[in-house]
Amino acid sequence: DIQMTQSPSSLSASVGDRVTITCRASQSISTYLNWYQQKPGKAPKLLIYGASSLQSGVPSRFSGSGSGTDFTLTISSLQPEDFATYYCQQSYSSPPITFGQGTRLDI
Amino acid sequence: QVQLQESGPGLVKPSETLSLTCTVSGGSISSYYWTWIRQPPGKGLEWIGYIYYSGSTKYNPSLKSRITISVDTSKNEFSLNLTSVTAADTAVYYCARGSGNYFSWGQGTLVTVSS
Numbered sequence: 314d315i316q317m318t319q320s321p322s323s324l325s326a327s328v329g330d331r332v333t334i335t336c337r338a339s340q341s342i343s344t345y346l347n348w349y350q351q352k353p354g355k356a357p358k359l360l361i362y363g364a365s366s367l368q369s370g371v372p373s374r375f376s377g378s379g380s381g382t383d384f385t386l387t388i389s390s391l392q393p394e395d396f397a398t399y400y401c402q403q404s405y406s407s408p409p410i411t412f413g414q415g416t417r418l419d420i
Numbered sequence: 421q422v423q424l425q426e427s428g429p430g431l432v433k434p435s436e437t438l439s440l441t442c443t444v445s446g447g448s449i450s451s452y453y454w455t456w457i458r459q460p461p462g463k464g465l466e467w468i469g470y471i472y473y474s475g476s477t478k479y480n481p482s483l484k485s486r487i488t489i490s491v492d493t494s495k496n497e498f499s500l501n502l503t504s505v506t507a508a509d510t511a512v513y514y515c516a517r518g519s520g521n522y523f524s525w526g527q528g529t530l531v532t533v534s535s
Contacts, residue, residue, distance in 0.1 A: 314481075347521045349465075356514055356525035357465065368523065400465055404520030409480040410467040 315339050315403050319413035326418060330391045334416045336384040336401035345405035348377055348386045351415075352397045360399075361386065396420055422447035424515050424526035432509075432533050438502040442515030442526055449473050449491065453519035454498045456489060458511040459528075466511075470519050471498055478519075505533045 316339035326332050336346065344364035349357035359368045361377035364384055374389040388395055401413040428440035442454065456468040469479035471489045479487045483502070491498040502509060510533045516522040 345520065349522075356516075356528055357522070358525075359521060359523045362521045402465075402521075407520075408467075408469065408478045409482070410520065412465040412467070415464050 314409055315342060315406050315411050317401055317403055317411050317413040319399075319401055319416050321416060322414065323417040323419065325420065326391055327420065328391050328393055332388045332391055332418065334386045334399055334401075334418075336379075336386070336413050338382045338384075338403055338405075341381045342403045342405035344380050345403055346377075346379065346384045347402045347404060348375075349400045349402065350395075350397045351400065357400060391418075422517060422524050424517065424524060426513060426515050426526045426529040428529060428531070430530060430532060432505055432531060433535050434506055434533055435504055438500070438505050438509060438531055438533070440500045440513055440515075440529065440531070441497050442499070443495075443497045444517075445496070449493055449496045449498065452517055454489075454491065455516045455518060455522065456500045457514045457516060457522070459514070460508075460511045468500065468502075468513075472519075507533050509533050 318337045320335050346364045348361040351357040360371050365377045376387045399416045423445045425443045432438045450473045453470050455470040458466050471477045471491050486503045488501040512528040512530050514528045515526045517524040
């Protein structure tokens with residue numbers, strides 16, 4: 314299985330901050346990397362697919378980059394609605410598809 | 421826009437079979453992959469497996485011996501059966517459309533394994 318490791322596991326930030334979350338794969342996954350946002354009691358929401366493509370309807374303050382084993386999700390200017398948990402997920406090799414452990418973003 | 425809705429018992433006894441159905445509305449189940457994902461309370465996401473509308477499947481090896489995913493195109497729904505459940509199977513179960521990235525999700529249903 315491909316292991317996905319996110320850092321940090323939790324992060325405190327303020328409205329307006331620039332935030333970066335990293336995700337590392339245990340082997341190369343090219344750009345088969347997706348990012349999701351999950352709020353309490355809700356299903357995850359796809360933000361970024363293919364490492365850097367912004368899903369339709371997602372604000373442009375979200376961006377993704379990386380290839381191979383190292384990836385980042387950046388929020389350029391935090392908004393109140395961005396406080397949530399973020400997950401990376403690889404779709405390079407299945408089964409199984411695997412997720413990172415999550416990064417909780419708090420105020 | 422396609423919508424997905426999970427349904428099934430919220431409480432299952434240990435050693436019994438967990439059975440859930442995902443009903444797809446607003447679009448046809450044909451020509452897509454359909455996935456089950458679960459999330460234990462307070463924990464991360466675990467991919468269970470997927471099915472193509474034609475019936476071909478891929479399962480998580482860690483669960484493979486206990487899982488069956490099936491599809492009923494006439495009802496526009498697909499289902500999950502998980503046998504011999506234990507407390508470790510307590511989770512919110514989500515259905516989603518896709519095989520590699522998931523734009524459309526159901527709202528999720530909590531299944532608790534307890535006697």
